Amino acid sequence: MAESEKAPTTRRDVLRGLGGALGAALAVGALGRRPAAEGEALAAPSRPLADARPQAAANAAPLTSDPLAQEDVLVRMERELTRALAKPREQRRWVMVIDLRKCVGCSACTVACVAENKLPPGVVYRPVLEEEIGTYPNVTRKFVPRPCMQCDNPPCTLVCPVHATWKNEDGVVVVDYDQCIGCRYCITACPYGARTFDFGHFYTSGTPQGVPSLLGQDAADDYERLANAEYGESWPRSGGDESPVGNVRKCHFCLHRLAEGMLPACVTTCIGRATLFGDANDPDSLVAEMIAKPNVMRLKEEMGTAPRVYYLL
Amino acid sequence: MAKHASRLNRFFWILAIVAFGVGLYGLYSRIAFGHTRANYGSYVPWGLWVAAYIYMIGLSAGAFLFSTLVYVFNIRRVSSEGTVAAPAVGLADGAAFERERLEQVGKLALFTALVTLVGALICIWLDLGHPERAWKLALQTSFRSVMGWMIWLYAAYFVLLLVELWLAMRADLAARSDQSALARFLTFGRRDVSEAAQAGDRRVLRILGSLGVVLAVAFHGSVGAIFGVVAARPYWNSALTPIIFLAGALLSGGALLTFITAIWGPEPGSETHRNLMRFLGQIVLGLLAFDVLLEWAEFSIGLWNASPGESASLQLVLFGQYWWVFWIVHVGFGVIVPAILLIFLRRKVWAAATAGALIAVTFLTVRLNIVVPGLAIPELPGLEAAFHGPGLTTHYVPSLSEWLLFIWAVGLASLIFLIGRRVLPIIHTER
Numbered sequence: 125m126a127e128s129e130k131a132p133t134t135r136r137d138v139l140r141g142l143g144g145a146l147g148a149a150l151a152v153g154a155l156g157r158r159p160a161a162e163g164e165a166l167a168a169p170s171r172p173l174a175d176a177r178p179q180a181a182a183n184a185a186p187l188t189s190d191p192l193a194q195e196d197v198l199v200r201m202e203r204e205l206t207r208a209l210a211k212p213r214e215q216r217r218w219v220m221v222i223d224l225r226k227c228v229g230c231s232a233c234t235v236a237c238v239a240e241n242k243l244p245p246g247v248v249y250r251p252v253l254e255e256e257i258g259t260y261p262n263v264t265r266k267f268v269p270r271p272c273m274q275c276d277n278p279p280c281t282l283v284c285p286v287h288a289t290w291k292n293e294d295g296v297v298v299v300d301y302d303q304c305i306g307c308r309y310c311i312t313a314c315p316y317g318a319r320t321f322d323f324g325h326f327y328t329s330g331t332p333q334g335v336p337s338l339l340g341q342d343a344a345d346d347y348e349r350l351a352n353a354e355y356g357e358s359w360p361r362s363g364g365d366e367s368p369v370g371n372v373r374k375c376h377f378c379l380h381r382l383a384e385g386m387l388p389a390c391v392t393t394c395i396g397r398a399t400l401f402g403d404a405n406d407p408d409s410l411v412a413e414m415i416a417k418p419n420v421m422r423l424k425e426e427m428g429t430a431p432r433v434y435y436l437l
Numbered sequence: 438m439a440k441h442a443s444r445l446n447r448f449f450w451i452l453a454i455v456a457f458g459v460g461l462y463g464l465y466s467r468i469a470f471g472h473t474r475a476n477y478g479s480y481v482p483w484g485l486w487v488a489a490y491i492y493m494i495g496l497s498a499g500a501f502l503f504s505t506l507v508y509v510f511n512i513r514r515v516s517s518e519g520t521v522a523a524p525a526v527g528l529a530d531g532a533a534f535e536r537e538r539l540e541q542v543g544k545l546a547l548f549t550a551l552v553t554l555v556g557a558l559i560c561i562w563l564d565l566g567h568p569e570r571a572w573k574l575a576l577q578t579s580f581r582s583v584m585g586w587m588i589w590l591y592a593a594y595f596v597l598l599l600v601e602l603w604l605a606m607r608a609d610l611a612a613r614s615d616q617s618a619l620a621r622f623l624t625f626g627r628r629d630v631s632e633a634a635q636a637g638d639r640r641v642l643r644i645l646g647s648l649g650v651v652l653a654v655a656f657h658g659s660v661g662a663i664f665g666v667v668a669a670r671p672y673w674n675s676a677l678t679p680i681i682f683l684a685g686a687l688l689s690g691g692a693l694l695t696f697i698t699a700i701w702g703p704e705p706g707s708e709t710h711r712n713l714m715r716f717l718g719q720i721v722l723g724l725l726a727f728d729v730l731l732e733w734a735e736f737s738i739g740l741w742n743a744s745p746g747e748s749a750s751l752q753l754v755l756f757g758q759y760w761w762v763f764w765i766v767h768v769g770f771g772v773i774v775p776a777i778l779l780i781f782l783r784r785k786v787w788a789a790a791t792a793g794a795l796i797a798v799t800f801l802t803v804r805l806n807i808v809v810p811g812l813a814i815p816e817l818p819g820l821e822a823a824f825h826g827p828g829l830t831t832h833y834v835p836s837l838s839e840w841l842l843f844i845w846a847v848g849l850a851s852l853i854f855l856i857g858r859r860v861l862p863i864i865h866t867e868r
Contacts, residue, residue, distance in 0.1 A: 234824060246479060251823035270817065279668060285584035286573045305573055306566015308482035309584055315669035317816040320479035323472045325827050365471045370566030427668060
């Protein structure tokens with residue numbers, strides 16, 4: 125399935141190229157290495173591409189691109205993002221697709237999100253849920269990253285008593301930190317547990333004070349006091365109870381990064397390229413291609429929340 | 438009983454002062470450390486303070502609805518059997534005397550409703566992440582949210598309570614304005630104590646009380662609806678939820694009023710007082726039976742439908758780590774013991790008073806068992822284990838700071854009640 129995520133026209137070419145390369149490699153192995161030692165003969169088929177590429181390129185004429193020089197999906201998504209940003213906001217439909225077959229459960233997305241949004245202890249936008257299925261020897265582990273679903277029918281925005289959270293023109297569920305009173309009703313209403321409350325904790329609280337203040341809490345917590353850039357504004361944590369402390373916080377598809385033409389932090393950091401992002405209203409986009417597949421599902425679809433996060437099984 | 442009552446009165450003064458004093462630490466902790474000392478988190482976002490809020494607001498709505506027995510439904514006397522005599526048209530002297538006693542219970546009920554409302558509002562106000570923004574609830578309300586409706590309904594209820602209480606006390610305040618500057622001030626210039634003026638007061642009281650019945654049902658129903666509408670929490674998401682809230686309010690508020698009447702009611706030890714206590718005790722018993730019926734409906738349907746979402750919460754209540762909160766505190770001391778007292782010892786004032794106190798106090802556990810188990814079931818399997826940090830757990834026990842703040846709010850409400858009873862003409866026989 126890896127190839128299927130690239131441009132559809134290249135798949136056949138790649139396979140043909142691979143086939144040619146493999147054939148050439150076998151030929152080389154058969155002709156050139158017959159007298160070689162047994163160990164070498166066994167090793168040869170395991171590295172056919174490296175050995176056989178020149179022949180493959182020569183033999184398989186229709187090969188349009190080097191299989192190892194395939195375009196990273198990130199490059200494609202960046203390009204599509206630029207295209208989407210040129211459109212009026214209400215015509216974009218931001219969608220996230222998470223390929224569960226590719227997710228290895230490394231939690232790099234979770235950590236990238238914490239770093240990007242300077243999340244304090246207890247606030248998390250995108251944990252990775254882990255589940256062990258089956259018993260030995262038929263056992264596997266399933267990893268489900270869970271960002272905000274950015275539902276098209278969000279139950280969380282309706283319950284807010286002060287208009288502090290809503291779906292913006294891009295279709296992203298946002299929170300106005302200056303308006304939120306911190307009643308946490310929306311947390312109870314989200315069926316995905318995607319909202320967390322900023323209690324005002326610091327990672328460095330309770331750690332020793334340094335003398336002189338080069339080490340220790342007073343210096344180490346500088347990082348924690350830096351402002352994040354959520355919603356395109358500056359939200360420093362001074363240590364008091366100013367917002368976002370005392371507010372409900374959630375994943376916002378890194379709107380502040382999107383505005384600068386950058387993909388969400390979790391997408392760029394995913395080592396397996398399991399998280400895809402883009403404008404589903406663009407029929408040529410990678411996400412539009414992915415969500416049209418039969419093996420796509422959404423969490424708790426029966427609730428009618430219409431999530432914008434899709435999972436590939 | 439009169440002597441007991443005054444001794445108990447002193448005991449409760451001490452208790453209230455101690456609760457207020459000890460609880461001050463909880464207030465300090467909330468102000469100095471914000472929410473960091475609280476044990477509720479992001480997966481159980483509502484804890485003791487929300488439970489305390491719906492508990493006390495239920496007491497308020499219940500006590501208020503009891504006051505309407507006097508002001509709206511015109512119950513004027515209770516017989517020695519504790520039953521209600523039909524509203525008398527032409528009152529004999531004795532009946533008029535008794536009506537006055539009942540009206541005092543009406544005032545007591547209104548005042549109880551007011552102080553419990555104050556306690557409830559303090560708990561929920563300090564539960565907010567940004568209490569300084571509470572004004573937004575009133576001025577930037579979203580009426581798509583049940584909570585938005587609730588704010589307006591209880592703001593109206595608060596005003597109505599104040600006006601009703603003032604009207605109920607006005608004649609007495611006017612009569613006392615010669616001796617007391619406070620009473621003179623509180624009449625706000627209306628010192629007409631003629632029979633016509635008092636009849637006018639009663640008429641307005643009756644209209645306000647009728648309005649109040651609707652308002653109290655609407656506003657406490659909306660508190661229940663806050664929970665009932667949350668589809669993400671199957672345990673709450675039921676049309677029965679607002680009804681259970683109302684039944685619970687009537688029961689707990691009535692029970693509290695029964696207890697309060699025993700100690701601070703008119704003429705403890707008199708025949709009228711005994712009749713009154715029997716009357717209140719029998720109403721509470723009826724409400725207890727009704728509440729148990731609704732509880733049975735909720736638990737039996739929820740468990741037998743075998744839908745894991747709802748039954749998981751119910752299993753937690755019945756057989757979870759805190760099973761004793763339900764079985765011992767609620768069923769044992771909140772249902773069985775009071776029922777025995779009210780059925781077999783219904784002629785004893787102390788029995789009705791004890792039953793009332795037990796029901797009223799243990800009802801906090803009913804409220805806790807609504808709020809917490811609904812939240813303590815992870816919405817997605819594995820959510821708890823996915824990321825670690827403060828508040829990212831479904832296990833919840835209130836912290837010391839949370840308990841102390843709650844105790845402070847109860848202490849404050851009790852002190853307002855005790856001081857009010859001294860300085861305001863709520864019950865004037867003891868003056």
